[in-house]
Amino acid sequence: MTITVNKQPIKTFAFSGGECHVTIENIKIDDVTNIEAYLYNSDDIMRLLMVVDAVRQENPQTKIDLIIPYFPYARQDRVCNKGEAFSAKVMADLINGLNCRSITVLDPHSDVIVDALQNCQVITQADLVKGAVHDFIQSHKLTLVSPDKGAAHKTQAVADHYGFDVISCSKVRDTKTGHITHSEVHGDVAGKDLIILDDICDGGRTFTELAKTLKDHGAGKLYLYVTHGIFSKGLEVLKEHFTHVFCVHTFLTPNQIDADFLTVTGKERNDEN
Numbered sequence: 001m002t003i004t005v006n007k008q009p010i011k012t013f014a015f016s017g018g019e020c021h022v023t024i025e026n027i028k029i030d031d032v033t034n035i036e037a038y039l040y041n042s043d044d045i046m047r048l049l050m051v052v053d054a055v056r057q058e059n060p061q062t063k064i065d066l067i068i069p070y071f072p073y074a075r076q077d078r079v080c081n082k083g084e085a086f087s088a089k090v091m092a093d094l095i096n097g098l099n100c101r102s103i104t105v106l107d108p109h110s111d112v113i114v115d116a117l118q119n120c121q122v123i124t125q126a127d128l129v130k131g132a133v134h135d136f137i138q139s140h141k142l143t144l145v146s147p148d149k150g151a152a153h154k155t156q157a158v159a160d161h162y163g164f165d166v167i168s169c170s171k172v173r174d175t176k177t178g179h180i181t182h183s184e185v186h187g188d189v190a191g192k193d194l195i196i197l198d199d200i201c202d203g204g205r206t207f208t209e210l211a212k213t214l215k216d217h218g219a220g221k222l223y224l225y226v227t228h229g230i231f232s233k234g235l236e237v238l239k240e241h242f243t244h245v246f247c248v249h250t251f252l253t254p255n256q257i258d259a260d261f262l263t264v265t266g267k268e269r270n271d272e273n
Contacts, residue, residue, distance in 0.1 A: 003037045003044070003051055005029075010051055014043070022050045029058040032101075036067040040251055045072060045094070052098045063101040069249060069266075070228045074109035075200065081176065092116035106248060107199045107227035110150065125154045125197065125227060126161045132265055133225055133246050134162060142195040142223060143167055147183075147210050155197045167194070169210060183213045190218030201226040201247070203233040211241035235261055 003010050005027050012022045020043055033055050037048045055062060076087035089112075095103060096118045104121045105113065107128060114120050129137075137144070144166040146155035152168050159166035167187035174181060194214060196207055201224070211222050221243045229247030231238075235258055238245055248266040250257065257264065 003035065003047055005051060005055060006034055007036075010047070012047055020046050020050060022047050022054060024051065024054045024058065029055055029062055031059075031062060033059070033062045033064050034067070035064060035100075036069075038069060038249070039072045040070070045091075049094075049098070052100075064098070065102045065104070066095075066098065066100040067104045068095070069106040071105050071108055071113055074113050077110045077112040088112055089116050107154070109199055124157065125199065126158045128227055128248050128265075129158050129162070129197075129225065132263070136223075136246075137162075137164060137195055140193060140223075143189070143192045145169060145189075145194045145196045145210075145214070147171065147196050147198050147206055151198045154199070158197060169213075171206065171210070183210045185213060185217050189214055191220055193221040193223075194219050195223040195225055197225050199226065200228045200230060201238075201245075202230045204231070204237050208237060208241050215241075229262070229264070231256075 005024050008027050010022050010024055012020060014020055035048075035051060035055070037044070037051075039045050039048060052064065055064065071091070073087040073091040079086050092113065093116075100119065102119045102121055103117050104123065105117070106123045107125045108114055108122060114122055144155050144159050144164050146152040146166065146168045148169065148171045155166055155168075158164065167185065167189060169183055169185050171183045196210065198207075201207060207224055214222060222241060223244050223246070224238065224242050225246040227248045229245075229250035229252065231250060231252055234256070235245070239261060244261060244263065246263045246265060248264070250262070250264055
């Protein structure tokens with residue numbers, strides 16, 4: 001968990017019953033307050049709500065600019081089966097209730113999040129790929145790959161912005177089990193070194209299965225870029241298929257990061273887990 005107020009970390013602990021406690025003691029609250037919140041679990045969400053209240057206890061008139069790099073529940077952006085909740089909308093309504101002047105999200109999973117949030121500002125994948133990742137793609141003459149229909153427009157935007165080549169793929173997933181049944185490649189990848197672009201890597205199966213398909217089609221070296229690196233199965237599952245992985249930030253703690261394999265392009269913030 002990392003939440004900062006005006007770039008200063010908050011203080012937090014949990015009571016024996018599990019309830020969260022936060023304090024912004026010694027943080028000056030002026031007319032505008034900047035809050036940045038990496039929300040990786042339900043306790044983090046609760047801490048954010050309490051931090052906003054603590055800020056307004058100090059200065060009820062302050063205008064809050066909130067940055068949520070990884071927006072929780074973003075992948076649950078529709079109701080697929082009877083009896084399910086529209087979880088992304090529930091989360092958006094909760095954040096909207098904080099009445100912030102602006103809410104900035106990094107590479108949100110879909111436009112559903114952007115539409116549901118009030119005063120939403122987006123830092124796009126094209127914005128985030130600039131710098132080290134852009135230079136790596138250019139110097140290694142990599143072709144971009146979009147792994148599925150959902151990522152296609154973002155990957156194409158990166159390609160258009162920087163003049164990179166792009167190949168699209170598609171996948172078929174069982175909506176009840178979440179399992180991918182197969183992937184299809186729409187273009188010639190034979191002999192080409194490729195980098196797959198997407199917003200989130202959780203367990204990594206989407207990318208390992210696609211990597212197998214790309215290799216079956218004759219692809220050369222494979223690389224992976226994701227904005228949000230959850231990596232819930234660790235990095236080992238990716239090492240068999242990819243030469244290197246890039247992400248903007250990761251849920252992994254510093255001692256879980258193999259710097260020879262994973263490059264974190266943003267400031268590492270997940271020092272507490």
